[in-house]
Amino acid sequence: MALLRRGLLAAALLAAGLTAGLIATPSAAQAAVGDGSPSDTNIAYYGRWDTTNGAAYVPGFAGAYLETGFTGRTVKIRQRNAIDLFYSIDGAAWTYIQNVSGTVNLTPSALASGTHRLRVSYRVVAGSYHGDAVFQGLVLDSGARTVAVARPARLLEFIGDSITVGTTSSQNALTAYGWLTGEQLGAAHTQIAQGGACLVSAADGCVGMADRFLRVNTTAGSALWNFNRYQASAVVINLGTNDVGHAVSTTTFQAVYTQLLRDIRAKYPNAAIFALKTFTGRYAAQTQAAVAAVNDPRTFYVVTDGWLPSGGLTDNVHPNDAGHRAIAARLAPIVSAQI
Structure with missing residues (x-):
């Protein structure tokens, strides 16, 4: 009878776990801890x-x-x-x-x-x-x-194109302004960016980061990202440099940027959101108008005039290491003040 009662109790607990949506078993999770496997929770x-x-x-x-x-x-x-x-x-x-x-x-x-x-x-x-x-x-x-290593209390997310990727800098993402800003503030960080990307998914194939922000990776139609995996403390957007070369109208750009800001707010209710004026100045008025349209006290338009020093570009568009360091030095206190 005792064995029967224990068996019934185990069955009841299992049923309750399945009802609650518990799929992974505790023993499987515990077995991975410390062994260096991808599912090791110490990583x-x-x-x-x-x-x-x-x-x-x-x-x-x-x-x-x-x-x-x-x-x-x-x-x-x-x-x-x-x-x-x-x-x-x-x-x-x-x-x-x-x-x-x-x-x-x-x-x-x-x-x-x-x-x-x-x-x-x-x-x-x-x-x-x-x-x-x-x-x-x-x-x-x-x-x-x-x-396990202590995890930073804050995480910063940077959405952009090749500038945010760190293209032409010495170590790509590791020497780009987003990585440098996160390191300077002692925060975790990630760059949701792709070289050549636009804000708007253009008819000629330009990758639209307004869509990819919602996804696991840069592939069109890839799975939607589970935003319960982490919550960003701040999101920094630097988009618009490439759209002008893909026939994106100012009207479309402003409408899509406005929707992106709303999507970010829906996914990260408590984040500070920063919309940077592109360093080329492209779509600046539309970026500022999008920020005004959402009328959100935690969403900011950031004027970046003068951030890039003389000699801070590798070419006409991409910052070099010195340029990225200069951007991070200007951006970090702005982000820090809001988080």
């Missing part, structure tokens, strides 16, 4: 990561990264196919490795014994990951484990 993922396949996590935009602590003297990363990536251990300068695949040793010289900290971000070309950006986990020393 923190920042940005839009597709976690549909529990054995292979895929970042969807520039500026996504992962972070964890680990014990032992070595760490390796498992990659499916060839990829270029950046990594940093214990806050050291970023190391860039190219065309690596399989189990990749990130510690060719063994570390001192103890607890260490790892960050990994994949290189981007024109907003897309260069190579096969599929993270399949970490390999640690025998008896070693991952260790």
Whole structure:
């Protein structure tokens, strides 16, 4: 009878869990903690990561990264196919490795014994990951484990095109103003951006970030992003540089920008939203009018005149490292004042 009662109780609890929408079992979640697998909860993922396949996590935009602590003297990363990536251990300068695949040793010289900290971000070309950006986990020393790292209380999201990606800067997303601003403020951060992108999805194929903001990655028709995964403390938009070359009218631009602001507010009820005047000045009046149209006290139009120093561009459009540092120096206090 005792066994029967326990069996009935277990069945009742299972039924209750299913009714409440509980799909993952506690034992499965606990088994992953510390083992370095993609589902290891000691690994923190920042940005839009597709976690549909529990054995292979895929970042969807520039500026996504992962972070964890680990014990032992070595760490390796498992990659499916060839990829270029950046990594940093214990806050050291970023190391860039190219065309690596399989189990990749990130510690060719063994570390001192103890607890260490790892960050990994994949290189981007024109907003897309260069190579096969599929993270399949970490390999640690025998008896070693991952260790949770304190997560920043705030997260900043930057929506844009190749300027936000960091195209022509020395380390792409890692030397772009969004990454630099987040680091300066001690906040987590991600760049929802693609090289060549427009605000508006144009008939000639220009990727419209007003649509992609809602999605897991830059692919048209990709799955909608689950905004319950994280809440941004601030969102910075820098769009409009490319639309003029794709026959986007000022009327359409203003209407779509207004809707984007409303979508952001719906997804992030408490975020401060900053609409930057593009550094070229394109669609400035329409961007400002969109901010006025939403009439939201937490949405701001930011005039960027004079932010780029002499010699701060690689070409006529893209900031170099010095240009990105100058932008971050002007933007960080504006964001900080509102969050």
